[in-house]
Amino acid sequence: MNYPNGRKGVSQRSSKQGKTQATFSNRxxxxxxxxxxxxxxxxxANIAIVHKNPTPIxxxxxxxxxRSAAVIKEAYFKQASTTDFNGVYxxxxxxxxxxxxxxxxxxxxxxxxxxQIDHMRACEAHGGICFIIVKFAIHExxxxxxxxxxxxxxxxxxxxxxxxxxxxxxxxEGELLPFHYQARVDYAAALDKLxx
Amino acid sequence: MNYPNGRKGVSQRSSKQGKTQATFSNRxxxxxxxxxxxxxxxxxANIAIVHKNPTPIxxxxxxxxxRSAAVIKEAYFKQASTTDFNGVYxxxxxxxxxxxxxxxxxxxxxxxxxxQIDHMRACEAHGGICFIIVKFAIHExxxxxxxxxxxxxxxxxxxxxxxxxxxxxxxxEGELLPFHYQARVDYAAALDKLxx
Numbered sequence: 001m002n003y004p005n006g007r008k009g010v011s012q013r014s015s016k017q018g019k020t021q022a023t024f025s026n027r028x029x030x031x032x033x034x035x036x037x038x039x040x041x042x043x044x045a046n047i048a049i050v051h052k053n054p055t056p057i058x059x060x061x062x063x064x065x066x067r068s069a070a071v072i073k074e075a076y077f078k079q080a081s082t083t084d085f086n087g088v089y090x091x092x093x094x095x096x097x098x099x100x101x102x103x104x105x106x107x108x109x110x111x112x113x114x115x116q117i118d119h120m121r122a123c124e125a126h127g128g129i130c131f132i133i134v135k136f137a138i139h140e141x142x143x144x145x146x147x148x149x150x151x152x153x154x155x156x157x158x159x160x161x162x163x164x165x166x167x168x169x170x171x172x173e174g175e176l177l178p179f180h181y182q183a184r185v186d187y188a189a190a191l192d193k194l195x196x
Numbered sequence: 197m198n199y200p201n202g203r204k205g206v207s208q209r210s211s212k213q214g215k216t217q218a219t220f221s222n223r224x225x226x227x228x229x230x231x232x233x234x235x236x237x238x239x240x241a242n243i244a245i246v247h248k249n250p251t252p253i254x255x256x257x258x259x260x261x262x263r264s265a266a267v268i269k270e271a272y273f274k275q276a277s278t279t280d281f282n283g284v285y286x287x288x289x290x291x292x293x294x295x296x297x298x299x300x301x302x303x304x305x306x307x308x309x310x311x312q313i314d315h316m317r318a319c320e321a322h323g324g325i326c327f328i329i330v331k332f333a334i335h336e337x338x339x340x341x342x343x344x345x346x347x348x349x350x351x352x353x354x355x356x357x358x359x360x361x362x363x364x365x366x367x368x369e370g371e372l373l374p375f376h377y378q379a380r381v382d383y384a385a386a387l388d389k390l391x392x
Contacts, residue, residue, distance in 0.1 A: 049318045051278050054252035057268065072253065075268040082247050086282065088289035091323025095284075122245045127287025 031100040031135040031142065034184040035085065041182040048188055050087030050094065056080055082119050083130070089188060090196060093128035095120065096187070100135040106164035107134050109157055117154055120147045129195055133187060134174070136167060143174035144190040227296045227331040227338065230380040231281065237378040244384055246283030246290065252276055278315050279326070285384060286392060289324035291316065292383070296331040302360035303330050305353055313350055316343045325391055329383060330370070332363060339370035340386040 029037075032052075042048040061074035083097040097120075099111040112132070120130035130147035145165075157163045165173075175190040183189070225233075228248075238244040257270035279293040293316075295307040308328070316326035326343035341361070353359045361369075371386040379385070 043318065046318075046321070049315070049322050049324070051249075053247075054250040054276075056250035057253050057271070069272055072268065072271040072273070075253070075271060076265055077268070080250075088291075088319050088322045088324040091289075093284035093287075093289040093324075119245070122239065122242075123284050125242070126245050126284045128245070128284040128289075 029184075031098050031133065031185070032084075034142075035098055035133065038183050038185045038187070039085070039087075041184075042188060045182075048087060048089040048094075050085055050089070052085050053080065053082055079113075079115070081115065083116050089129075089191060092195070093123065093126075094191065095123045095128050095130045096133060098133040098135075098185075100137055102137050103164075104136070104138045104167070106162075106166045107136070107170060108164045109154060110163065112150070112154070117151065121151065124148075129191065131187070131190075133177070133185060134165075134170065136170075139167070142177045142179075142185055143170050144177055144187055144194075145170065145174040146194060149173050225380075227294050227329065227381070228280075230338075231294055231329065234379050234381045234383070235281070235283075237380075238384060241378075244283060244285040244290075246281055246285070248281050249276065249278055275309075275311070277311065279312050285325075285387060288391070289319065289322075290387065291319045291324050291326045292329060294329040294331075294381075296333055298333050299360075300332070300334045300363070302358075302362045303332070303366060304360045305350060306359065308346070308350070313347065317347065320344075325387065327383070327386075329373070329381060330361075330366065332366075335363070338373045338375075338381055339366050340373055340383055340390075341366065341370040342390060345369050 036052065039048075039050045039052070042050060056078040057072075057075045058078050059072055059075045061072070063071045063073050065071065083095055085098065086093070086095040088094070097112065097116055099107070101107050101111065124130050124147055132145050132147070132150055133142060134145060135142045150165075153161070153165050175193065177186050177190060180186050232248065235244075235246045235248070238246060252274040253268075253271045254274050255268055255271045257268070259267045259269050261267065279291055281294065282289070282291040284290070293308065293312055295303070297303050297307065320326050320343055328341050328343070328346055329338060330341060331338045346361075349357070349361050351357075371389065373382050373386060376382050
């Protein structure tokens with residue numbers, strides 16, 4: 001794979017002011033948006049097929065006006081029974097959750113729910129590859145953490161351990177995902193390194 | 197795997213009328229409901245992890261009343277970018293669409309959309325296993341058809357071929373999925389036979 005070397009913070013000439021400025025091409029993008037673009041790129045470049053699972057909605061009332069699209073008039077958010085993303089990469093089932101934190105020193109485990117842990121455990125037991133992607137917004141860093149390591153911290157919190165994964169641990173236990181112009185959250189590179 | 201031999205049409209004693217009647221335990225169940233129950237069973241019996249993808253919804257307006265759940269007041273159905281179901285079975289990514297037809301002699305290909313074909317092609321190219329499950333309601337029969345065979349019929353319709361898969365062909369090209377009490381649409385048995 002040949003990625004354009006489109007790192008963040010590349011100097012660009014502003015045509016308006018006629019002088020050079022540092023710009024961040026992902027400024028204002030959420031982690032989820034960056035992953036959506038990455039998935040689009042992976043799909044079009046024939047690297048992986050991964051989609052975000054739609055948010056499950058309980059529909060209560062739908063209006064069907066003549067000659068136009070059905071309008072949902074009353075509906076409620078339901079709790080998802082899976083994680084956010086799944087798909088297939090190099091013949092393997094992959095499944096992951098993405099979370100962003102504004103916390104500077106740790107990733108609070110309250111961002112993850114028990115049913116997501118249960119789902120990831122089940123998928124791993126059947127040969128799937130599960131992981132989480134965590135963005136530390138303040139550090140502008142994105143980490144890939146394999147499910148097995150997440151499970152360790154998850155269990156530890158119920159045995160008197162901490163209720164978060166320290167940023168310093170994430171730097172050691174996780175894989176830093178560098179920003180690329182197209183593969184903005186290049187988790188496939190981490191999968192290659194860790195599982196293939 | 198040991199399935200209870202709970203076939204359809206088993207005689208049961210009706211306590212009300214005090215006489216034996218033929219009953220159909222899946223009477224009134226849609227194919228989708230039967231697959232949902234099958235997926236629940238597979239999950240609890242540790243056979244496979246498969247979920248239905250929620251219907252994608254474009255949310256336009258949400259009301260957040262104090263002290264109660266958010267109410268979606270205006271939303272629209274969006275076209276899905278994937279098929280209905282996906283998950284992991286014996287280490288492989290699986291992905292399928294389920295369709296029910298009241299047609300007696302054939303399964304009209306208009307039940308399938310081009311984007312679903314594209315999605316299945318892409319998943320198969322990456323090592324996933326894709327298929328469709330077709331229920332002929334009148335015959336009370338459910339068939340498993342591998343994506344490769346579906347693709348053949350799909351392409352053929354654009355080269356002067358028929359726009360449907362004849363029921364007689366389905367009987368030969370597909371796998372009849374017998375009804376079991378728990379695995380009501382036992383696609384895992386067909387996967388075992390065809391892919392493992």
